[in-house]
Amino acid sequence: MALTREQLAPHGLRRLESDRFLVSPPKPGDLIAASHAYFDTLPAAHVLRAAGKILLADAPKYTNLTPDMKVSVVTSHV
Numbered sequence: 001m002a003l004t005r006e007q008l009a010p011h012g013l014r015r016l017e018s019d020r021f022l023v024s025p026p027k028p029g030d031l032i033a034a035s036h037a038y039f040d041t042l043p044a045a046h047v048l049r050a051a052g053k054i055l056l057a058d059a060p061k062y063t064n065l066t067p068d069m070k071v072s073v074v075t076s077h078v
Contacts, residue, residue, distance in 0.1 A: 018034070
């Protein structure tokens with residue numbers, strides 16, 4: 001998370017969260033964790049194109065799993 005903050009904060013990162021899914025035991029293909037980086041606009045999030053390469057290259061230090069990166073738009077409903 002420190003590297004993620006370092007890479008994204010200068011480009012408008014508003015909030016960073018991490019989830020560890022409660023799957024026991026995980027089966028191949030199960031999601032086991034996710035990080036959520038929030039930006040004010042979708043164009044601001046395009047920093048993930050460059051920073052994502054750095055972040056994905058760092059992942060083997062922590063896991064032997066292959067990470068995947070997705071981009072979505074959050075919609076709030078009350």
